[in-house]
Amino acid sequence: MPSITKPVAAHPSLQRNELGLTIRDYEGSMSTLCAGCGHDSITAAIIRAFWEMSTPPHMIAKLSGIGCSSKTPTYFVGGAHGFNSAHGRMPSIATGAAAANRDLTYIGISGDGDSLSIGIGQMVHAIRRNVRLLYVIENNGVYGLTKGQFSASADVGSKSKRGEPNRMEPIDPVRMALSLGATFIARSFSGDKEQLVPILKAGIAHRGFALVDVISPCVTFNDHEGSTKSYLQTRKHLMQATETDFVPPAREILANISSEGSTSVTMHDGSVVNFRRVPEGYDPTDRSKVTAFLDHHMKTGEVVTGLLYLDESSQDMHELSNSTEVPLAHIPFETLCPGSKVLDEFQEEYR
Amino acid sequence: MHDVLRVPARNQPAVNDFALKLANVNGTGSASANGLLMQAIFRMGIPVTGKNLFPSNIQGLPTWYEIRVNKDGYGARALDYDLMVAMNSQTYVRDVREVRSGGYLMYDSSWPLDPELLRNDVTFLGVPLAKMCNESFAEPRERILMKNIAYAGALCAALDIDMGVVDELLGEKYGRKKALLDSNHKALKLGYNYTRDNFACPLPFHLAKMDANGDKILIDGNTATALGCLYAGATVAAWYPITPSTSVLDAFKALCEKYRRDPDTGKNNFMIIQAEDELSAIGMVLGANWNGARAFTSTAGPGISLMNELIGLAYYAEIPAVIIDVQRVGPSTGMPTRTQQGDVLLSAYASHGDTRHILLFPSSPAECFEFAVKSFDLAEHFQTPVLMLSDLDIGMNDWVIPRLKWDDSFRPDRGKVLTAEELQAMANYFRYSPEDQDHVAARTLPGVDSKGSFFIRGSGHNKLGGYTEIPDEYKEVMDRLKLKHQASAKYVPAPIIHNRPGARFGVLSSGGCDPAVREALDILEERGVPADYLRVRGFPFDKPVEEFLASHEFTFVVEQNRDAQLKALLTLETPVPKEKLRSVLVYGGFPLSARHVVDAILDQIEN
Numbered sequence: 009m010p011s012i013t014k015p016v017a018a019h020p021s022l023q024r025n026e027l028g029l030t031i032r033d034y035e036g037s038m039s040t041l042c043a044g045c046g047h048d049s050i051t052a053a054i055i056r057a058f059w060e061m062s063t064p065p066h067m068i069a070k071l072s073g074i075g076c077s078s079k080t081p082t083y084f085v086g087g088a089h090g091f092n093s094a095h096g097r098m099p100s101i102a103t104g105a106a107a108a109n110r111d112l113t114y115i116g117i118s119g120d121g122d123s124l125s126i127g128i129g130q131m132v133h134a135i136r137r138n139v140r141l142l143y144v145i146e147n148n149g150v151y152g153l154t155k156g157q158f159s160a161s162a163d164v165g166s167k168s169k170r171g172e173p174n175r176m177e178p179i180d181p182v183r184m185a186l187s188l189g190a191t192f193i194a195r196s197f198s199g200d201k202e203q204l205v206p207i208l209k210a211g212i213a214h215r216g217f218a219l220v221d222v223i224s225p226c227v228t229f230n231d232h233e234g235s236t237k238s239y240l241q242t243r244k245h246l247m248q249a250t251e252t253d254f255v256p257p258a259r260e261i262l263a264n265i266s267s268e269g270s271t272s273v274t275m276h277d278g279s280v281v282n283f284r285r286v287p288e289g290y291d292p293t294d295r296s297k298v299t300a301f302l303d304h305h306m307k308t309g310e311v312v313t314g315l316l317y318l319d320e321s322s323q324d325m326h327e328l329s330n331s332t333e334v335p336l337a338h339i340p341f342e343t344l345c346p347g348s349k350v351l352d353e354f355q356e357e358y359r
Numbered sequence: 360m361h362d363v364l365r366v367p368a369r370n371q372p373a374v375n376d377f378a379l380k381l382a383n384v385n386g387t388g389s390a391s392a393n394g395l396l397m398q399a400i401f402r403m404g405i406p407v408t409g410k411n412l413f414p415s416n417i418q419g420l421p422t423w424y425e426i427r428v429n430k431d432g433y434g435a436r437a438l439d440y441d442l443m444v445a446m447n448s449q450t451y452v453r454d455v456r457e458v459r460s461g462g463y464l465m466y467d468s469s470w471p472l473d474p475e476l477l478r479n480d481v482t483f484l485g486v487p488l489a490k491m492c493n494e495s496f497a498e499p500r501e502r503i504l505m506k507n508i509a510y511a512g513a514l515c516a517a518l519d520i521d522m523g524v525v526d527e528l529l530g531e532k533y534g535r536k537k538a539l540l541d542s543n544h545k546a547l548k549l550g551y552n553y554t555r556d557n558f559a560c561p562l563p564f565h566l567a568k569m570d571a572n573g574d575k576i577l578i579d580g581n582t583a584t585a586l587g588c589l590y591a592g593a594t595v596a597a598w599y600p601i602t603p604s605t606s607v608l609d610a611f612k613a614l615c616e617k618y619r620r621d622p623d624t625g626k627n628n629f630m631i632i633q634a635e636d637e638l639s640a641i642g643m644v645l646g647a648n649w650n651g652a653r654a655f656t657s658t659a660g661p662g663i664s665l666m667n668e669l670i671g672l673a674y675y676a677e678i679p680a681v682i683i684d685v686q687r688v689g690p691s692t693g694m695p696t697r698t699q700q701g702d703v704l705l706s707a708y709a710s711h712g713d714t715r716h717i718l719l720f721p722s723s724p725a726e727c728f729e730f731a732v733k734s735f736d737l738a739e740h741f742q743t744p745v746l747m748l749s750d751l752d753i754g755m756n757d758w759v760i761p762r763l764k765w766d767d768s769f770r771p772d773r774g775k776v777l778t779a780e781e782l783q784a785m786a787n788y789f790r791y792s793p794e795d796q797d798h799v800a801a802r803t804l805p806g807v808d809s810k811g812s813f814f815i816r817g818s819g820h821n822k823l824g825g826y827t828e829i830p831d832e833y834k835e836v837m838d839r840l841k842l843k844h845q846a847s848a849k850y851v852p853a854p855i856i857h858n859r860p861g862a863r864f865g866v867l868s869s870g871g872c873d874p875a876v877r878e879a880l881d882i883l884e885e886r887g888v889p890a891d892y893l894r895v896r897g898f899p900f901d902k903p904v905e906e907f908l909a910s911h912e913f914t915f916v917v918e919q920n921r922d923a924q925l926k927a928l929l930t931l932e933t934p935v936p937k938e939k940l941r942s943v944l945v946y947g948g949f950p951l952s953a954r955h956v957v958d959a960i961l962d963q964i965e966n
């Protein structure tokens with residue numbers, strides 16, 4: 009759908025970001041999801057995060073797979089290009105897009121079906137390549153768009169709407185990502201914007217693949233009694249492990265912030281992620297400690313949230329491939345084509 | 360009648376006109392000896408073709424290499440062998456049988472030959488290769504490797520291959536590795552001297568220097584394809600390893616490392632991604648093309664099968680994509696190291712729903728280069744996937760072709776892409792309107808201007824790009840896509856037509872069939888059966904193809920698959936009545952020979 013240019017005259021009370029844009033400038037078209045769907049709350053958090061980050065809308069690329077969740081990129085940042093791809097294939101398309109233009113900010117929206125079943129291979133390999141991409145799984149434990157089948161994230165014992173229990177072990181994207189060597193791993197809840205927005209901002213700033221698993225109840229197919237991913241059950245079992253602030257790169261302040269303490273991490277663009285509160289003995293930069301912590305708390309059925317792991321020192325796909333700083337898509341043909349003389353010389357080897 | 364028309368298999372062998380076949384064991388290092396022979400003959404200025412008939416195996420299975428020398432330049436596979444070099448005891452029985460009556464067989468006489476295998480119409484040349492190598496070399500591995508060079512030496516004597524040229528080639532190859540160079544020379548001499556001293560050398564058919572190769576080159580199609588992608592300005596390549604296409608990416612990587620590294624920063628002006636599978640490889644290609652880079656993937660049939668879903672997405676959402684399919688024998692895993700033209704229909708209509716794609720059919724490494732460049736122009740001009748259908752024979756065998764040329768004034772056709780200024784000057788931007796004379800609408804790239812922002816998708820959309828489920832709106836877009844595909848017929852490489860006076864019928868083929876068909880048509884003409892020839896080079900088919908079919912009483916479609924896929928495509932996509940088309944089908948997996956074509960055509964016109 010073409011973007012509709014927003015009216016320039018905004019209400020004077022609407023705050024403006026560094027680009028002089030209001031939050032309205034980061035909205036998209038009207039949502040067509042069910043009223044109360046968790047995915048809409050995530051959309052709202054994304055809008056806020058990009059606005060607060062003052063990311064120029066045209067420099068954002070939004071990608072998604074297929075599912076209710078994957079429809080949501082139309083509902084935020086209308087001024088950004090979007091790609092609603094095929095079921096489970098967003099990671100590869102985002103990888104190719106990121107390869108072509110390293111200057112854009114990439115956000116990929118997926119569902120638990122899209123990411124943990126049909127697209128699990130692609131997600132795993134995008135993590136492995138450390139593609140610079142904020143990857144949001146809008147996790148509701150079901151296939152919303154195909155009307156309520158269990159997804160691979162459904163918990164053991166969770167009941168379908170018809171009362172059937174799920175018996176298979178769930179795939180936990182957070183612990184999977186930890187074991188895969190992902191460099192930014194977070195979990196949140198669609199109902200907790202306070203927590204989600206700073207996480208998304210840190211994910212946007214992250215140099216590499218930022219996985220954000222957001223529990224996002226499906227009011228139509230998975231919000232009933234017996235479901236472990238209902239609003240009620242999720243709220244009841246939330247365990248907010250870490251609390252973070254995102255401090256944008258403001259030159260004057262920067263000098264004062266220490267990046268040494270284990271509780272604050274300086275991102276490559278100079279912004280800082282401050283771990284305001286972490287559990288006793290927890291270190292969000294120590295993979296084995298985070299793993300042990302999650303293993304322990306998962307057993308008790310708690311939904312552990314927060315920015316759980318962060319490694320800002322690993323190289324992203326472009327650094328790993330030694331690619332040029334200029335977006336590949338912008339290199340002029342004259343530079344790319346070696347010309348007739350080279351072709352002639354080259355063929356001497358084939359004589 | 361039949362006997363009068365039937366051609367002899369081939370003329371008697373003569374100087375610069377014969378075929379030899381080398382039977383080896385895979386993984387024993389025979390490839391470098393065989394390559395050396397090919398290259399030496401090529402350097403002697405004599406037209407030559409080499410076909411590597413290799414197994415899907417790393418070590419141990421039989422492998423053959425055929426060399427055909429033909430002063431007139433016929434380059435198709437020969438089916439009868441004047442000289443067999445039988446170096447594989449596993450296939451010995453079969454190899455002895457394949458020598459033509461009156462021919463020669465060279466074998467390793469270190470061990471006695473089973474008398475049952477002798478043929479009295481064949482001359483046996485026993486050279487004690489293993490024995491000589493064991494006496495001259497200490498290392499077991501070296502003994503095995505040098506046995507190959509020793510038979511190359513024996514062939515130099517038997518066929519009068521210019522030793523000066525061979526020395527020169529060895530020097531180029533091992534110049535800096537003195538020890539290796541010495542071993543090679545020693546082995547070469549062992550074979551050469553023994554053969555010269557024990558047999559009447561050279562054999563009645565042998566080589567004599569010519570000047571037929573001018574500034575031609577000897578190159579495989581996959582390297583030429585990679586060169587085309589380099590010259591087209593492709594910056595992103597995503598692939599998953601598969602025979603016989605792997606060497607496209609191997610070559611592309613080597614080329615990029617040489618010619619695409621920024622001299623100042625040492626950074627890469629390219630990215631090659633080895634994907635986790637072909638589903639991802641094509642996804643990456645779509646993502647990169649959507650974002651304005653020229654990106655391609657290279658694969659074989661199994662990869663095309665996997666890519667189907669996203670090929671349809673690219674078609675419907677109108678995203679450029681270049682897909683190189685180096686065809687091999689299907690279905691399923693089939694015979695991965697054997698050649699076929701089995702992906703024609705799959706490629707023409709890849710993906711579910713109404714889809715149709717632009718196809719290019721290169722017939723040689725020269726066209727691999729040319730068409731690879733063309734593929735990117737077509738993909739971007741028409742905002743659609745383009746599949747270039749090469750095959751194992753073209754892709755992995757070395758062919759003698761005219762030197763590749765590049766016009767420095769060439770500028771790519773990047774298609775209709777709006778700039779920020781153009782967008783700013785517009786009242787509104789709609790992705791799929793207005794369309795131009797080719798039924799293409801302008802696209803915009805991410806990162807350029809918010810006014811051009813668009814949410815591209817594979818779901819139903821109307822001509823403005825909005826989501827739709829309304830029948831007329833959906834159909835309007837689908838109908839335009841069909842017209843757009845039709846419009847591309849004028850842009851794909853035109854068919855090559857060769858008419859002959861008195862032709863009674865037409866022959867049509869594509870791709871790697873070409874050398875065999877051209878040779879067959881000359882033979883047929885000599886036999887009093889002239890035929891016109893059309894080689895299609897692209898799909899959709901343009902008027903000349905229709906006219907050719909219409910103007911002949913009947914046309915033989917020569918192709919390398921069981922189901923007459925090209926013929927089927929012609930029936931579906933041109934007005935030609937089915938009855939006017941006949942088939943010549945050769946699909947066992949080895950490259951086509953003129954004899955296949957001549958025999959099949961004669962059989963059918965006589966019956």
Ligand SMILES: Cc1ncc(C[n+]2csc(CCOP(=O)(O)OP(=O)(O)O)c2C)c(N)n1
Nearest residue numbers: 075076077095119120121122150151152153
């Ligand atoms: C290849 C393919 N198979 C099946 C489907 C059908 N399909 C559409 S959405 C979906 C599941 C979506 O579930 P999820 O990713 O969890 O998203 P949600 O709707 O729950 O947000 C399925 C199976 C499809 N679109 N493509």
Ligand code: SF4
Nearest residue numbers: 042045076152226227
């Ligand atoms: S079906 Fe569920 S996931 Fe889909 S929109 Fe409705 S509430 Fe959301």
Ligand SMILES: [Mg+2]
Nearest residue numbers: 119120148150
């Ligand atoms: Mg879901």
